[in-house]
Amino acid sequence: MHLCTIGTGTAAPSPTRVQSATLITQGETRLLVDCGSGAVFRMAQLGIDWRTITHVALTHFHADHTNDLANLFFAWRYGMLPPRTTPIDVVGPVGTAVLLDRLALAFGAGLRDAVPIQVREIGPGDSVALSPTLEIEAATVPHAPESVAYSVAGQGRRVVISGDTGFDAAFAEWAVGCDVLQLECSLPDQLAIPTHLTPRQCGAIAAIARPALLALTHFYPPVEDVDIEGQVAEGFDGRMLRAFDGWMLDLQET
């Protein structure tokens, strides 16, 4: 399994971080989790083949996680020769099919005519096989009403992606045993709100989940002015890092 954080930013424009997107690859299965603004450009910049993505999963419908969906579909239709005809599976919370219908209304037939789309709406606790050796499971998290986190697991490896979330001990318990816990780390203590995480809350979740590696992402600019590593370490003494656009990790499979 291979993990790449394509976009580690937020709704706040950043010179170095485009909006949320993460790619998980296992063999021929190439899963893009979220597709915020700049994700398609960043994939091209990083030399990541956006043409062969097999699945897209959405954690929730906020614009900083979905803004580039239309760009991705247009790239498949107009940005490659011949245009893509391979079907795409889109996994997301209830409402995903409506979101795609509305994008098609806004952008016209080019959005979805060329590429057959199979939408699989999943709720908390549901899981979907992406391939015979890779499965995605959803858990509810406190952010937008539809928000889910994802566990992507197969061949002895498991990656958990929080999407946007507030502190939630049940989510942390659900993540126990994962190899990589990718957590949002949005705001410093003085700007804390119930629907996003601070570094100390990331540490508290990681203290419960005990991932082999904690990878932080989704940084609003003010949080990068504080000692993120130090504040996380108050609760979690394991391995951690600040992800960046283009951070990649190979996970040995068993």
Ligand SMILES: [Zn+2]
């Ligand atoms: Zn977000």
Ligand SMILES: [Zn+2]
């Ligand atoms: Zn959000």
